[in-house]
Amino acid sequence: DGGITQSPKYLFRKEGQNVTLSCEQNLNHDAMYWYRQDPGQGLRLIYYSQIVNDFQKGDIAEGYSVSREKKESFPLTVTSAQKNPTAFYLCASSRAFPGSDYGYTFGSGTRLTVV
């Protein structure tokens, strides 16, 4: 079955370390997105990519970086510059851009805890 896979489910890192979250989809979707979720704050867009080798900053891109070398993959790196990285991170994909016409398919999330 087609889907979007995020790994790992839980991630613990020491303060000051960079960490990369994986997101892979086999839905043949063109667009991919990264969201951050904090309690009571809904979903905030970090980065998005419409096509391979292209991506744009979302609303809270500072302290994060992404790459889109393959259509299927959109990894997110949380750098040491991110002041408050502990959160639940969600990856999503959509058939085309704008994905608002089709809806997004979400992964099951990665919970990052920085100690």
Place this chain on the structure above:
Amino acid sequence: GQQLNQSPQSMFIQEGEDVSMNCTSSSIFNTWLWYKQDPGEGPVLLIALYKAGELTSNGRLTAQFGITRKDSFLNISASIPSDVGIYFCAGGSGNTGKLIFGQGTTLQVKP
């Protein structure tokens, strides 16, 4: 920027009761979507609305796209324990190409 106001923030109801939640915005949207998120999982699309005034049902769920294109509501009839979770509305404008999400309504159902 565009924002969605989703209410209520949380609901605690008895099994069998009906539930209603809504989203409003000062901006016009071309698409309204409703998602449900189970604890520790990603949101799953419940209903998508594409036309002003559209009323769509999916089992016990009913959602409507407001005539003004600035609001939408979701109703759940005869709630059951597995309805527990966070419900998000999302609006798509087409211009920005991105979905704008509400802050979510947390639903708890008492058996």
